[in-house]
Amino acid sequence: MSAEHRRVRTILSINFNHDGSAVLLREGRPAGYVNTERYSRVKKHPGLREDDLDELLDQAGATLADIDHIMLCNLHNMDSPDVARLHGSDLKHTWLEFWVNQRNTEVSLRGRRIPCTVNPDHHLIHAATAYYTSPFDSSMAVAIDPTGCRAFVGRGNRLYPLRRDLDAWFNANIGYCYVSELMFGSSIVGAGKVMGLAPYGSPPDGAPHEDVPDTVRDFASLVTLADRHPRPVDVGGRQLNATLAYYIQLGLERQMAAVFTELGPICARNDIGRNICLSGGTALNAIATQLAFEGSEFTRLHFHPACGDDGTAIGAALWHWHHVLGNPRQAYTNPELMYGVRAYPEAAVRRALDAHAADLVVEEVGDYIGKTAELLTGGAVIGWYQGASEIGPRALGHRSIVADPRDPAMRDRLNSQVKFREHFRPFAPSVLAERAADWFGLSDSPFMLRAAPVLKPGVPAVTHVDGTSRLQTVTRPDTPAFHDLIRAFDDRTGIPMVLNTSLNTKGEPIAETPEDAVRTLLDSRLDHLVMPGRIISRRAARA
Known part of the structure; x- marks a missing residue:
């Protein structure tokens, strides 16, 4: 480890995408965490505000002078139109003020210049959130969200990308967004509703379950298939075809099962524990993940509670601490992962x-x-x-x-x-x-x-x-x-x-x-x- 790396003891990490969040990592452990929406009271609020940074520093008992490195995650490269759709604005005008130099190596924040890392790979930091908080010495780490499906191998304190082009055929994540937007006007708040609606579209007992044919490779074909046997559900005066929700859920379940089936033997061939860490917004789909896990060779499963982008700030800080700086892994209890540190007096x-x-x-x-x-x-x-x-x-x-x-x-x-x-x-x-x-x-x-x-x-x-x-x-x-x-x-x-x-x-x-x-x-x-x-x-x- 270089002398410069040895000087990094405290890391501030910020997620600028929807579900804005920040963590302060001290000696490799979270000393404070904020999810912006909890304080702004604006759902899915992206980025971090000045007040949120004050709250984070107060939780950790720290000042900006204590910060040795800053991770700026999902900065301008993961924008979702849903935030503006929900709130009439992308809300970037609410962000704290900062400036990044042309080489993306230094950020100026409140008059201090601090070394920084800008936009570490999005799926990598998703995977890092789950892997580095897991109890596994080695594991497959999979990150799935609307922007892609990526797999990584975790071994010790390092994470390595797996050379598999899963996106060449994994498209149910994108289809889920389309269905969520069509039915509920937003993918980032509608996906959970689609999962809840899907069982209402299942064929009645005794009726044949029409399979999703290989010819259904785009959203229009999926809608056409669902319209053959509509099962309408009244939602706020609108008739929603639950069959469409059923089919996209079925597609996600089968594609996730295929990913798990493909990755399982890789663990056996490379002396990796039969463990899998899941992250990304799609990991919140508990029905699909459980079915995929039960049908696979994996024997142990780990999530971080913040599977979505609210967890990427944590993952980026842990990745920098362990993978980049070379610091050893640490064990976590469930309460450390489940709850923040701010208990109100x-x-x-x-x-x-x-x-x-x-x-x-x-x-x-x-x-x-x-x-x-x-x-x-x-x-x-x-x-x-x-x-x-x-x-x-x-x-x-x-x-x-x-x-x-x-x-x-x-x-x-x-x-x-x-x-x-x-x-x-x-x-x-x-x-x-x-x-x-x-x-x-x-x-x-x-x-x-x-x-x-x-x-x-x-x-x-x-x-x-x-x-x-x-x-x-x-x-x-x-x-x-x-x-x-x-x-x-x-x-x-x-x-x-x-x-x-x-x-x-x-x-x-x-x-x-x-x-x-x-x-x-x-x-x-x-x-x-x-x-x-x-x-x-x-x-x-x-x-």
Whole structure:
């Protein structure tokens, strides 16, 4: 390692694409992380603002003088038209001010000139996020998103691109974007909706499943095929053909399975562990990834919770630290990957409650976990707010809405009255890890990125129309209070899980601050908001 490399101890890494984010890496470990939308309250907000940099530095207890190197990721080369489509602007005018020299080797930021790296390969830094946070000494690392499908070999602290032109035939990722835009007006917010709608397009029981012929190689042909057997679903007064969603989901599942099948033998031939790390926005498609994994030679699977572009800042910093600078790998616990470092103090909670005191009833409760479990068994829908917020798009028990999974009417109630979203959207279970195999056949899905069939009856609110659930497995070391809540619910009902969805409403980012959580309570039909030691309700309107 050169003397210059030895001087790099602290790295600032920024993602300028949609899902803007930044991480401060100190001695190879994240000391602070921000996802811009959580603070701006503008969904998919690209880049980083001045206030967000201040927040990041404050989390890490650092100043710009501490920064030795800056990674500028996806700068002007990954722009999505969806941001402007959603917000009427690309939002670049909100970015912090900086200047990069002509050689892309130095950035000027707030009067300081700091060495930098501009636009490390997009799929490489996706893959790095998953690989460098995995427990594997060697692994295949695959990054799939709308811009491509790339594979890398991870060995020790290095990542090497695999010479496979997967993009020559892998096109379901692009097709998924087209279907998302056609049905929901946006690929970056519509892809998850397409995945939820797809089972409604499956042929009825007993009907033949028409295969997707090889002649379907473009979007127009796919639409024509879907129109032969339309299965309309009313969504906000529009008739959407769920068959189209079904076929593009089927295409993605088969193409991902083909990628896994092609990569598996490469591991055996090159003495690489039969491990696979997945990243990129397409890795959020839990149905496709699980089917591909189960049908492959791989035996272990790892994700980072921030599979999308919100994780690329983390991946770029880790890649520079390990691959470029040559520093050894480090081990991570699940909570380090799942949650940020900003836990809001009691003073911030009190300010939020005092600001809305006229509209709230606040009950101080010693056994607030037991009381919450009682409320859930009685049918209450509860906002659950604990500690630092989740990294990535999934609520993992710190910024959650929880409910009784036994109630067959709960899904419709949540979609229509609380989340204000499409009626067909499913909800996930958070299940005690020690009981998960009995219910779902797997016990290792801490980041809610794996799907499995529901093996027992009795939880219709978290069972999708195709009989599957995308589940989170919960252990006490990962999130003690949430684990205790689920155990308390299990003690009362015999059901070792709760319905879990993110603490927000349609179009809103996940709640970050106590103020965000209180506003979610007031703006929806949540029955209660629970914070440690408190159960908060809306004050009844006076006659």
